[in-house]
Amino acid sequence: MGEETGHRVCGRTLSEADLAAIRVEIALADPPNRAEIARRVCRRLDWRNAKGEAKLMSARVGLLRLHRSGLIELPEPTTRNNNGLPLKHGPKRWPQERAFSGSVGALSGLRLSPVAEKARSRLWNGLIDRYHYLGYSPLPGAQLRYLIESEQGLLGALGFGAAAWKVAARDRWIGWERETRERHLGRVLNNARFLVLPWIRVRNLASRVLALAARQVGEDFAERYGERPVLLETFVETPRFRGTCYRAANWQYLGCTQGRGKCDVAHRAALARKDIYVYPLSADFRRALGVEG
Template identity: 65%
Template sequence: MDQGIPRRLCGRPFNETDLARIRQEVARAQPPLRAEIARRVCRALEWTDLQGRPKFMSARVGLLRLHRAGLIELPPPSGGNGNGRRYVARPETWHEPVPVSAPLRALSGLHLVSVSDRRTSHCWNSLIECYHYLGYSPLPGAQLRYLIQFDGGLLGAIGFGAAAWKVAARDHWIGWTPGQRQAHLGRVLNNARFLILPWVQVKHLASKVLALAARQVTIDFPARYGERVVLLETFVEIPRFAGTCYRAANWHYLGETTGRGKTDRTHQAAL
């Protein structure tokens, strides 16, 4: 059913002229594939990041929203996009689980490995599916994922995705207007997944990893997306967790959420 035209689409202004251009590109796309339509729409609407690179991920999300709203008609997907896929961990994907119990200072070579190819992506997805209480689901929007390693092997995984659209405690703390939030939300990243493997028992490791990640994303996000990160956020599910490692890493507790988050759970915000 045809709905009203949104004033914004994936964070950018949107109007009838934009919709007409998109409909033209849908009709002209050869081959008639969703990926090709997204490429054409990025060119037609100059949908690019600060470095002039096409924002294919945002375009595909926006096109799907328009399709579901009845405003455009996309061709059927040519294949699965991974949403809903259940990852099964394979032992050969990573080192054999070996209990790690030592002081933090004894873990030589502690570092984050960026997920940048199919092998590391499958490893990250499988770890999260098997050992994180929320399981695996694709991270929204612009994202960064890392495997946590040291010289002795694998310790866990951490991932950042697009920030929540509205969080009252966060928005009040920042003090921005709705227009400012729309303009700058892309500079906020959400720590959507954080996993220390269950056989790893190292005191203070979690807060150390959070500190490493906070530094690393300020380097990797501009390099990949052409935009500077200015704030990280996360949501701590209570009473399951207390958010102690975030406090130890100098994250600030701002309050509880007032609505439903991206995973439809009641969370407690810690920024």
Template identity: 65%
Template structure:
């Protein structure tokens, strides 16, 4: 750990959340940490985005990426962040709010009988709490904030709620994916923001509809190509996911025309050893 006076040349990463990083950047961040008023992590992230011009293609601050990067620097002892506000510090489980979703209603029907199947974008606090709570309660990985630029959806039909699906930033390096694309490290660095990772996918346990999962994946693949450019100003060209084996076989992804590319050699986005499927 450091008291904040260490030589800035020691242990500085060359990249931070996909962007180049150097001693000058670290010095600017340290300045913004001390200047932030109020001294909150959210305010520090806003100041850092302004100081480093850390923005998306539409000029909006990349606050999520900045907060992830700041936390990494904090944990590495390169900066000292104030304690998290609100008392829900890192390492604590998200407290689910069952009152945010409707009373469970068993659904068992042919897919063609589900009229009005659609995705509802998570765009306000109510739908966000609902999405987070469903994932925490019913997804085997539980809830954790999705990294980077993200899109989250509730899966609904005319009869109610069916599940949730979410996309976040792509894994920085995946040998099978990178070999399949054929890009150089420089090309990956330049274009990785156009790849989205399907980090969470949940069909609620009381919903038993054959082929529903692959249908939702097809709907989502179309929807993100509309919503991501509108929100972040960048076109999506590829989706990826990681399937934990032997727990799952990735059948619904194959049925939705996703391609199996190989196995990962390390840990994936969800901190498991995964099989990659694109």
């Protein structure tokens, strides 16, 4: 696996001893289903977040990846999910397309509303699936999702998920070596989705939303997961976008990706290159990310 050791899944490196322990828990699970196996594995490997809660979703995703790699054998799923099928869970009723134009100062009550209830989750998923150029896919790892709202109505959607595993320009800028990155990557959040609805034409709205997010996500993430992020990152596909709103919101440009993707073992650039932007949430973010001096 190149420079990595063990089997890396969902932010955790599993040794051969860990895999052996997982196989034991699979054999002992009662009832013998994937949910119970994930609970047992979290207990056995102490797979928890900063609040001490079992990371069941990460465990289930990681176990499925190990199963598909042939490293473990999971029982057949007891229920069918919609993975790989077209998105079916948009909102029961789509919001009215209320066109609004002008300057951001003309908006009243601009806010980022956290997505918590099921109905709002369906709305967020549906908006991203219908209007975002990347479409909907579940955000990786620990995440925060917001609806962008004002007194004038719904304006868009914003989502943060787990940081990219390796980014050469970002890691050099932080000063990360591999082991330090592995220990502290969870304190970096990736702005994976940003959508302003196509009928909203408000000057400077995007940069204002990013400024709101910079003030809000640290507290929201700490309340939900028990750990405060110290750095935000995002990747802007070029030449489709220019990153203007990130620059206007004082995000720092670090360079561009190599366009290879995490599965490019042949080192052949095949994906779109993306500009890399970061935004520190604290002055001592490098120290919080394990870099001294």
